[in-house]
Amino acid sequence: MLTLLEQIDKGTLWRIPGGIHPPEHKSLSNQSEIARLPLADHYLIPVPGVGENCTLAVKVGDAVTKGQALTMGEGFRHLPVHAPVSGKVIAIEERASNHASALPVLTCVIENDHQEQWTDSVHGPLSPEQVAEMDSDTIIRRIQAAGIAGLGGAAFPTHIKLKPVSDIELLIINGVECEPYISSDDRLMQEACDEIVRGIAIIHQLLNPKRIIVAIEDNKPKAIEQMEHALNRSQLPNHCARVNKIPTLYPSGGEKQLIQILTGQEVPSGAIPANLGILVQNVGTAYSIAQAVYRNMPLIERVVTLTGQNVAKPGNYWVPIGTPVEHLLEVAQFRGDTNAPVIIGGPMMGYMLPDVAAPITKGTNCVLMPSEQEVAPPSPEQPCIRCGECAQACPAQLLPQQLFWHAKAQEYDKAASYNLRDCIECGCCSYVCPSDIPLVEYYRVAKSALRQEAEEKKQAELAKQRFDSRTLRLEQEKRAREEKAKQAAERRKAQMTGSDKDAVAAAMARIKAKKAADEQSSTGSTTDKPQDKVAAAIARAKAKKAAQKGDATTATETAEQQTSTPRATSADNGDSATLSQKEKVAAAIARAKAKKAAQNAPESGDTSQTPAQETEANAPLSQKEKVAAAIARAKAKKAAQASASDEQVTPSESQTNIQNGARDGAKASSPETIKKAKIAAAVAKAKANKAAQASAGDEQVAPSESQTNIQNGAQDGSQDGDKTSTPEAIKKAKIAAAVAKAKAKKAAQVSASDEQAAPSESQTNIQNGAQDRAQDDGNASSPEAIKKAKIAAAVAKAKAKKAAQASASDEQVAPSESQTNNQDGALDGAQDGDKTSPPEAIKKAKIAAAVAKAKAKKLAKAQAETPNNEHKD
Template sequence: MQTLLEQIDQGQQWTFPGGIHPPERKSLSNGSAIAELPLPERFWVPLRQHIGQPGSLLVATGDTVLKGQALTRAQLPMAVPVHAPTSGTVGRIEPRVIAHPSGLPEMCIEIIADGEDHWRPRETRVNVEGLERDAILGRIRDAGIAGLGGATFPAAIKLSTDKPVQFLIINGAECEPYITSDDRLMQDEAEAILSGIDILDHLIQPERILIAIEDNKPEAITAIRNALMASHRDPQRYLLRVIPTKYPSGSEKQLVQIVTGLEIPKGQLPADKGILMHNVGTCYAIKRAVLDDEPLIQRVVTVTGEQAGKPGNYWVRLGTDVQWLLEQTQSNPLPGQPLIMGGPMMGFALPRTDVAVVKATNCLLLPSLQELPPSPPARNCIRCGECAQVCPQSLLPQQLYWHSQAAEYDKAAQLNLSDCIECGACAFVCPSDIPLVHHYRIAKAELRDAAQKATKAEEAKLRFDARQARLEKEKAERESRHKSAAKAAPAAPSAGVEAALARIKAKQAGAQESTDMAELRRQRKEQARAAKAAREQAPAAGDDRQAAVAAAVARAKAKQAAEATGSEAAEPAPAAADDKRKAAVAAAIARAKAKQAGEAGSDAAESAPAAADDKRKAAVAAAIAKAKAKQAGEAGSDAAEPAPATADDKRKAAVAAAIAKAKAKQAAEAKGSDAAEPAPATADDKRKAAVAAAIAKAKAKQAAEAKGSETSEPAPAAADDKRKAAVAAAIAKAKAKQAAEAKGSETSEPAPAAADDKRKAAVAAAIAKAKAKQAAEANGSEAAEPAPAAADDKRKAAVAAAIAKAKAKQAAEAKGSDTAEPAPAAADDKRKAAVAAAIAQAKAKQAAAANGSEAAEPAPAPKSAEQNSESDPRKAAIARAIAKAKAKQQQNPDQ
């Protein structure tokens, strides 16, 4: 049995199933040589004229280009570049409608010709000797060579196969009716075509080269045979095969089957069988690219049909406007008659005439109505089966049509829709005039779109999975790093927290210091304004003795402030847990008392003596103000002492703050009432100096008692020792008792636990007895003092009675506030009420005794009736102010 190669050598041929014999009508255009056309004024070069992606732009608007210069660069495997068809200038670069059945726009480059048609520099060769395979493939790729038989597959990709090639088939069948571009090219350029075949032979080195031409092209067959004989090529390898005319014998799979008898299975390419096929036009373009260094910038186009004025074949540059080409060939399509690019079987109607000629443009058909009447409306399929009989791929066109029409594209794919070569044989024989190929193209497009979406979805899923894996890995690495860091340095976070707390405390201390400095500056400004006002209002004459008394008072208060500062510094530091709260309370009390001291200082500054001693008196007033401010700070420091760590910390701190505020306010009112009294006449200087000294001693004694020091200081040796001592003792006792009452109000609050009721009641009773005894002793000491003058008895008695009433009312209100608090146990109500009543009586008695001691003071020097009448309302005002202050203090013990 003969091998396949032996059968081919003996000239055996095969056939394919189906096929048709439509009217050829090739004689309209193959009778004359290929003609040249004049140079157009402008070109529109589409970037994509092949299967695959377009290249990237190399030019911009306004650039000057030469003929054959590359306009794009091929960066993707399936991309090929495009070139300038002539020399000129780059115009617009924009999307335009191209020669495609969809009528969609593609990016195009406008080339405005300069008329000179200058080539770029070229390097020509006689043959390929000395050129490496990669260099030859590079020239083919850079020249933009694509298959010119209609498929426009990049030639360099097809030639780059690594598989051994047994048969190289040169397609010169040109089976489509009307088209004669390959026929005429073989007649006119047979030797150039053979040179291109030689280059292919050099690249792939096949066992046999089969040149297939249909028997309806006798001139082309003769031209190729003569060229083969004249070139002395090996007749055992270069075989010319004349095949019978049958449509679609020019299709790749059908031609392979005709000349080799091999069938290409579904899903495979001829290269998988060791077969490679190229068109005669592609072979000619390869020769021009490799040997003449000319890119693909023109091709042969057949202009034919009964409406063509000059039917024939023309060299047309790529990018030429179709309308311009029709004008040059005096062709004019009929209104309503389509202008077809390609043949009547596989061609398509152009959407418009202002589109550019591309690499796939092999024919422009302008038929008359008699040649190609308009297609009648499609009718229902009669299931004749003619389409299945003529299908060269042995498909079932009828079923494919039904599924395509019903949009059942998956079922059409199962019936091998992808194997359809869109030859149009089925539509040609359909008695119902159904445009079957049209439906197949739509179905194929939908399937391609679905496949692309599925591919993108799969790629997106892979990317998502990769990203999730990466994130999980990073998370695991972070957790591992954190665990390692925690094991390596466990104390680092606490150190960081301590450092942060230290910074916060330092910032708060700085803020408090700045606040205190601002308050101090404000107080100094107020003292300066008060001193200035005092200088303006002070009497013209001064008194040396009064200045001396003021200096003594200032020194005593300065000493008292120094002692208080020392005792304050000796107090234990509060617990660290209550630092912030107690510091805030102490700061608030200190600010309030500093403000009070500032006001008292301004009052003291008003009583400055003569204007001549302004500077000295201002200094004395400032010293007095500072001493009073320090005294107020000492009282605040008592409230700021650390409270015991019990459940009542917050309540007791609030009570301490309220007591400190009440004392500060009482001191301010007392000082304000003293300052509000009119200055006595010069004759009373001695008495006022004595009174001032007694007041200073009493205040010093009160401060000493609050600090726990001895309460009895020796009276100074003066002429009025007994009287002044009595007055000082009475004032000191009253103020000490007042402070004790304020502290006692703290202890009188209801105890949280019922178990301590008896003990606290006993303590309250003891306090009440002690206060009553103290009041009795005060009354006895006061009774021993000399009685006042009879003239003032009535007035002083009235004042004492008013004060006693006010204090009694104050004690009753305090009692009411005490009883308003919730009692811990109902059984102790009567006993506590009795204790409260006893405390109120003791306070009233103490107030009466204080009033009596005031009345027992020695009467001043005799005054006139006018002076006595002036002093009465002043003392009444003093008594009322004192009563109001104490009542207000008792009403607000918790503030």
């Protein structure tokens, strides 16, 4: 058993199934040498790859030289196109394509300037030694840059084919040219055999195949002779390359058929010859490779057979790629009318060109212009008689009648099951069909339908994938949203329960307060008292509602009601004689009240304070107080908000704050209220902030707003005082200090901007200062509070500075400010007095004195004229 290579060396040939012997008509064109035709004025270079794997290298109006690349691309699959002539790019637009559809494709239109100016990169031929020294990459790059595509008709990029994945054992140079009429390869082999062999040598250098076969049909004896001589002349290794004369049979030139003839191997369905270690190249391609590697010459022209009985000068011509077919028809003296067929390719596999404006492309080897005698108008199609001629003629061993049957019924998947995709569309079956059925046309329709179906399937898969991922994404987003909503709801719920508790606690507190009032009534207090308490509770509730509504008038009313309450209580105070342990608490309350009272009525302040202590002291303020404090806080907040907006309208609202503050003070007075006091401090902070903000905007309009600050401050002060009275209140004091700082800052900012406009603003500052002072004093009064006192002192300093700045500008305007200071002093004094009254508070008093001193100093600096000793009293 001989090996394949031995059989090849022996020249063994195999037979392909089927095949036909159509009339050749080659003598029409193969009698003359390859000539040149006059150049056209315009050339059309399709650039279909633009936008896919390359970009245009030129733009409209650019001058181009002959051989200049028109596209640029990075990818390995990119196949550049070149200007076939020198001239100018006059348009880049859609023009009819050289395709059976003539659908317009993007085309570069070059106006020929007839200068034939070559681009610089093309050089004179290198010597074979220089080429032999080139490495594979350089050669491949040159071939790619030259834009060489398979010139046999398929126009597959050659550089890709020359970089196969598997080893190539056998190189076949296809010079068969089996199709009737066409003789371009025949003439090329006769005239440029040495150049072709040089191309073969380059491929040999690249791939190093074991054998090279130049296959030529036996109807081209001159070409066979020339090629044999050329191979003998070449430097290819001995016995490596040979010319195989193969019998004339259509379609021997088909790649798969040729392989079968030369090796007996069949290329499997769906595979490429490289899988068998075989590479097939057209002779024209080999010629172009030699041109590209030796001269760096791009593929800008090819041999085209112009033939048929409708042309006066049939023959082979060097035609620049991009030449419009109509120009060729003109210069070759086309004799047909406009309806006469122009076929691109041969009569068997070619297609009718619908638009002769289309250009010659790299794959166009023939333009056939047959007369009516050669190609008759299509005869009517007869029914298939199942004769089986087509099956015998089919070189691919398919069953054409079955394929036709299913294709006609549009059962394309059934046709596909009969291996429709292996049909090479050679046309043998149509040729032999006695019923004149255009079988190949049916197959083409079926093939494109299948291709479309596959495309749609791919699209559907893509759409499904995208739809699924979108659905997934939407679901995830929804879930995330729900999660968020759930969390928010939980948070809200937590807050809700807190306020609910407050409400319950408030109700309980009210009940307890009632009981306490009953107790009081039993201890012999006047009958007004319980009523007052109840009234106070009602008033509180009302105040809450009013505050929420933000109704200015209601707020005023409630304020009035509330105002009446402390007054009544103060009256009652005198009756209760017993001053128990609650005195401390009471003192704190008294402080707060005193402050407020001082603000409200500076004259009556001192007198009312002392009795007030006792009144509140009567109420056993236990856990209820806590609750009450919370309620008060909430109310105060609301009231503050309400007042912030309402102050401009009704100055009386500010009283509400005062009373709220009073309440706060009362609550805080219980010894267990330390925590609450903290909270209250925070609330107070918030209130102060809001008030400050509100006042910032409003001060210029209404001078009464400043009172808000004052009263807020009063509240804070009272709270602070309460805290300090309990020995554990150190922390709270710190907080209060911080709050005070923040307040002072804000107030300072406000005043800084407002001072010049409203003299009353300075009062705010001063009063803030006063509040702070009160706080400071309170802080200092606890024995452990020394550090805090320091901090407070620093804070106070800062505040005082600001106040001083404020007052400095205001003093000249309004002498009434000093009164405010006096009042503050009065408040402070009241507080101080309270603190000192318990025996443990002596030390604190000392510290407070020191703080006060510091403050006083600063104030003194600020208000040089006003004496500051008020603080001490």
